[in-house]
Amino acid sequence: MPLHPDTQQLIKKVEELSGRMVHVTEDPDLKVMATISTALGSAPAHFLRYRPGTRAVDYLVAYQLGFLVRLFSCPADERYEVSTSPAEQETGMGAMGLNDLPPDFARSMIDQIVIQLRTYSVGFRVDQWIRDNCPGLREQQEHAVQSQLAENAQSLAPDVRKRFPKPLLDANTAMNAAYAMAWGEILGDRRPAIAFKALGYTGKATELLAMLKDIPNTPSADRTLIEGWAKALGLGGSFHFQPHLFS
Amino acid sequence: MSDNPHEVLLALEDFDRTQLPESQRELQGDEFRSAVQDHLAAEFLDGMGAAEVVVTGNRIIIRWTDSALTKSVTERGIDYLKAGDYGKGIATLRLAIQRDPPDAAALFNLAMALSDRGDLDESVELLERLLKDHPSHAHGWVALGVAHARQNNDAAAIEALRMAVRLNPQDGYSHKNLGAILSKSGDRTQGIKHLRRATELLPSDPATWLNLGLTLEDADELDEADEAYLQVLSIDPTGQLGQRAEKGRSQIAEKTFRARGGDVRPDAFSYCLGALQRFEGMAKPEIQKISFEIAMLGTRGLDVNDPEQKYKLNSIPGKFSGLHLLCIEYVGFQLIDPSIDLGFDLSAEYAEALRMHKKG
Numbered sequence: 243m244p245l246h247p248d249t250q251q252l253i254k255k256v257e258e259l260s261g262r263m264v265h266v267t268e269d270p271d272l273k274v275m276a277t278i279s280t281a282l283g284s285a286p287a288h289f290l291r292y293r294p295g296t297r298a299v300d301y302l303v304a305y306q307l308g309f310l311v312r313l314f315s316c317p318a319d320e321r322y323e324v325s326t327s328p329a330e331q332e333t334g335m336g337a338m339g340l341n342d343l344p345p346d347f348a349r350s351m352i353d354q355i356v357i358q359l360r361t362y363s364v365g366f367r368v369d370q371w372i373r374d375n376c377p378g379l380r381e382q383q384e385h386a387v388q389s390q391l392a393e394n395a396q397s398l399a400p401d402v403r404k405r406f407p408k409p410l411l412d413a414n415t416a417m418n419a420a421y422a423m424a425w426g427e428i429l430g431d432r433r434p435a436i437a438f439k440a441l442g443y444t445g446k447a448t449e450l451l452a453m454l455k456d457i458p459n460t461p462s463a464d465r466t467l468i469e470g471w472a473k474a475l476g477l478g479g480s481f482h483f484q485p486h487l488f489s
Numbered sequence: 490m491s492d493n494p495h496e497v498l499l500a501l502e503d504f505d506r507t508q509l510p511e512s513q514r515e516l517q518g519d520e521f522r523s524a525v526q527d528h529l530a531a532e533f534l535d536g537m538g539a540a541e542v543v544v545t546g547n548r549i550i551i552r553w554t555d556s557a558l559t560k561s562v563t564e565r566g567i568d569y570l571k572a573g574d575y576g577k578g579i580a581t582l583r584l585a586i587q588r589d590p591p592d593a594a595a596l597f598n599l600a601m602a603l604s605d606r607g608d609l610d611e612s613v614e615l616l617e618r619l620l621k622d623h624p625s626h627a628h629g630w631v632a633l634g635v636a637h638a639r640q641n642n643d644a645a646a647i648e649a650l651r652m653a654v655r656l657n658p659q660d661g662y663s664h665k666n667l668g669a670i671l672s673k674s675g676d677r678t679q680g681i682k683h684l685r686r687a688t689e690l691l692p693s694d695p696a697t698w699l700n701l702g703l704t705l706e707d708a709d710e711l712d713e714a715d716e717a718y719l720q721v722l723s724i725d726p727t728g729q730l731g732q733r734a735e736k737g738r739s740q741i742a743e744k745t746f747r748a749r750g751g752d753v754r755p756d757a758f759s760y761c762l763g764a765l766q767r768f769e770g771m772a773k774p775e776i777q778k779i780s781f782e783i784a785m786l787g788t789r790g791l792d793v794n795d796p797e798q799k800y801k802l803n804s805i806p807g808k809f810s811g812l813h814l815l816c817i818e819y820v821g822f823q824l825i826d827p828s829i830d831l832g833f834d835l836s837a838e839y840a841e842a843l844r845m846h847k848k849g
Binding site: 392395396398399400403431433434436437439440441442 | 495497498499500503504505507508525529532533540547548549551553555
């Protein structure tokens with residue numbers, strides 16, 4: 243089944259900006275709904291795979307492409323990726339209260355929270371762009387957001403929260419709270435944010451959302467945005483930016 | 490909009506106490522749970538949608554559906570009232586007024602609910618606020634009249650209800666309430682006039698007919714009162730209003746009965762004597778069976794002032810007039826349990842019959 247025209251337009255845009263093809267394939271065995279591998283080095287194409295039958299697949303693919311559009315909109319010497327060294331993982335484990343947990347698990351937790359940091363902060367920009375420029379994807383976007391909100395709400399359950407150290411929980415929940423508050427405003431339904439407020443996360447979430455307003459909405463400022471969020475969440479020093487290896 | 494259910498589970502110990510007013514932050518146990526529940530329910534209303542908030546043990550459970558968003562806070566408040574949940578309805582409408590103080594629908598419905606609950610001073614205050622901004626709100630004047638009447642402030646009630654009638658002469662409820670309060674305050678003629686008009690405008694409302702019947706009965710206009718009671722019975726034969734109408738009909742029947750026959754009615758005396766003879770030597774269960782059959786028939790009304798023999802029983806052969814059956818029933822209950830009040834006094838006829846019966 244062909245992708246939505248808005249998504250196909252985004253594919254063309256990525257191809258124009260990066261000078262590489264976007265190769266789209268269906269993958270019934272894919273564990274996530276959609277994923278993209280950015281062309282590095284001499285790779286001829288960006289490989290985008292999605293699981294067929296996924297509801298909102300056009301939006302999910304567009305969302306992945308949105309990150310690439312922002313990346314390749316920057317001048318070549320300003321393209322960065324978020325990366326984590328072993329030493330930074332150690333720093334992150336200390337900051338997030340993971341030192342007493344099995345090292346492999348703790349490192350994987352740090353990797354995940356850093357991915358969330360990058361995905362949520364820049365993801366707001368991507369989502370806003372899709373909302374403003376791809377009206378044909380709006381319904382799918384709202385469906386996906388509702389699913390994400392429901393998933394985030396489940397993570398507030400006492401049985402889930404007791405499994406993780408508080409600093410890690412706080413960082414994760416503050417980002418989820420920001421997500422609920424921001425989408426609450428956009429969708430005119432503030433109810434999903436109330437549980438986060440009840441647990442005291444409004445202040446930190448407001449701080450994160452303020453940065454979205456204060457920091458220019460340009461792809462080259464994404465690095466500043468991620469750094470700002472990281473500092474607010476206690477994740478400073480847990481990752482670094484490395485130049486995007488693309489020639 | 491879809492109707493997706495949402496449910497969030499939180500640990501009560503994770504609740505941020507700074508969300509509560511300072512006076513509630515140190516609460517413990519059930520008081521704390523109650524404060525958290527109220528706080529979250531209000532948060533959801535403020536977030537443009539109601540939710541079910543349950544705080545139990547050490548858990549907070551919040552449930553809501555998307556569809557609740559389609560209605561305004563005022564509409565949701567009114568829905569709660571319609572469903573009989575006055576607590577939630579009043580809280581929701583208070584919130585609506587907090588957000589939009591001149592909200593006429595919220596003011597009106599909240600005032601009505603408070604009036605129903607007996608919070609009359611606040612109800613009157615809200616209605617006066619409403620009517621200051623909306624002096625042509627006829628239903629507002631009716632509600633104000635009712636609230637004043639409940640305060641026993643008849644003069645203010647009459648003034649408000651007269652205004653309601655002036656604003657909307659076609660509103661039956663205005664006439665009904667004005668008629669009732671006028672009658673109560675002594676102006677029966679005007680009261681009956683408005684109640685008659687109310688029955689024209691609300692022909693299916695049994696309470697209006699009952700009001701008219703009671704007022705007419707007080708005014709000794711018994712024939713028309715009886716007709717009004719019959720209307721109540723045709724609309725609400727088994728409900729409380731129907732029972733009250735039945736009682737009214739019995740009273741009228743008795744008044745008419747006495748007016749026609751003096752202290753001891755010969756026909757009733759004769760029927761009572763016949764009943765005593767019939768029950769002579771009969772076992773109590775048999776007497777009871779006959780008496781209860783008549784009592785059952787009586788729930789649908791026995792016309793004691795019509796001599797026509799139009800009633801039949803299963804337990805006794807033949808046809809009977811209403812008064813004849815009533816006398817049999819009266820005698821039967823005197824023999825079974827004299828403490829039972831049938832609502833119709835035949836004691837004089839019964840005493841005379843008993844005296845004769847004993848003489849043989």
